[in-house]
Amino acid sequence: SRPRRLRPGRRSAFRVFRSRRPSERMLQSEVLHRGSGPRVGVVLPTPIEVPHLRDAEELKYEVHMLPAAAFNIFDPFSFDAAQAALEVAKYAAEEGLQGLTSMNCLPSLVAAAALQELVSKGRVMRGPAFDSVAICCHKLLLRKLVPSKKITVFDPREVNQFGANRLAHLRAALPPFPLALKFADTQYYIGTHRLNSFKDLEEFMSL
Structure with a gap:
């Protein structure tokens, strides 16, 4: 992705990057009806994590898995995280999700960016805050900022x-x-x- 300057007043961190393929849909979706609990989106689960979510009968939520075939956890720099975050935000708004979560580091940042976009438009949702995820992913920052x-x-x-x-x-x-x-x-x-x-x-x- 090509970086550009962040204009004053801009809050969405992932908008620093411009998507290369705005017309292509990246995310897939699979809904697991586990009960009458909240609708929760799981952002970018890997092929290893998807079977565990399918087998997790104890979950009492309506789980929306949002994987992307293009996402490889071992090659994150080839992945268009900006487009993924926008698609997650759009899906969450259309499907009425009540929260977002993930099962790994980069997906947590994507979920946080999507949540930040939704909150900026007045939607109330639960999920990770971008600054907290960034600090937790960076052990040096964690030690310095959270003594x-x-x-x-x-x-x-x-x-x-x-x-x-x-x-x-x-x-x-x-x-x-x-x-x-x-x-x-x-x-x-x-x-x-x-x-x-x-x-x-x-x-x-x-x-």
């Missing part, structure tokens, strides 16, 4: 032994809010969850 003075390792099984008093013990053991829970050793946003208060934690533990 950690204390690392707390918490095992919920140790709290459950306190029975009815477990929340009181948990409150005493935790550092100040806000907290970021990281469930997996991944470098992109999907493995994190933000808690702004103890009430958020109680609601999260009741899921």
Whole structure:
């Protein structure tokens, strides 16, 4: 893609690049009806990830898989991410999706760019923020912009032994809010969850 200057007031980061093939449709789509839950778009799942999504019977969402045959995770620079982001945004608006997610780094950035485009047009959707994905994908930025003075390792099984008093013990053991829970050793946003208060934690533990 050919870079161009970003004009003042422009917020959509992926518009820095001009699509080479604006008339060609890149994305495919496959809908998995798993229940009456929210409609969620999974951006650019790879051929390895698609079967796992198809087999995930425990998902209670209407899952819209949005793969692209041109996307090769091992050759990201040959992929027109700008066009993909615009197509994701268009599909999400037309199908009434309520959220976007992904299962890898570059797809997370594409999902974030599409979400940013949708939000700029007044749509309310859940999904990754572009700046947070960029920071999480870049370990040096992560260390510099999100310093950690204390690392707390918490095992919920140790709290459950306190029975009815477990929340009181948990409150005493935790550092100040806000907290970021990281469930997996991944470098992109999907493995994190933000808690702004103890009430958020109680609601999260009741899921």
